[in-house]
Amino acid sequence: MKLPLCPICASSLEERAVAPCFDCGHSPSELEEFERGEHEYHVFSIWGHELVLCDFCDADFGSYHPDYFGLPAGPHPDYPLQLIQKVEQPSLAKDFYCPNCKHRLAFLIFLSKVRAKINCDMPPDLRGIEFDWFSLDSEGNIALFATAGEGFYSDSVANNHIQHTAISENILTPHLGTANIWEDYAAIGLYVFDWALPGGPYKKVASPKITANPWLFENISAIHDIPRFPRSFHDTCTISSWP
16 A cells, blocks of 8 residues: 655655544554543634644644744734534544654644645735735725835735726826826825835825716725725825824
8 A cells, every 4th residue: 555645745654553632642652641541632623624632732732833834923822723522432543644744644634724724815925016005094085005015005905905906007197107107196086105115104295186086986995895094194194004
């Protein structure tokens, strides 16, 4: 029989006896503790996938660094483990083990699925890419924000950047490539905030000359989860952080 490869590192796997816990069930000490009846086992769900943990690994699950699961690096979060049920009749079984990753196959399959899901759920990384995004203020005015490849933006903008970009690219800008480009946006009823390089903040570089036409307002307002500025763009000169 051809042995499977590790879904994480593609190394060859070895077969061994395992206790029910996905995390430590491959460990010889866990097998001994299982025989002595020292642990209870529960089925949990997290990030849309299930795994079995002993009561020790359940309590210790928070020791994993977030980037191990594909999350942004940072302080250890409170992982959203959801209890499904207790394993009423736990038993030993056979599974494969990766000497390189030092985990049994059941855990490695769980890990690969979780990383894939988190990767799909993460907002796209637009750092270093020049793009424009839109916002509405407390008075219903529209502003265009030009990131200059560095300016901040919310997760909602990242998740819906295609909508923002589609509208931006359909605005006529006869002064593209010149210092007067901001007047093109002001001429159709937009405030413009341009990111000041390096380090910001967004500075207001143009104010609308007319009221934005209904078509433009309707399309920008229809952007999913469009950012809302809680004050007036008219009274705001710089924006160094999002309220």
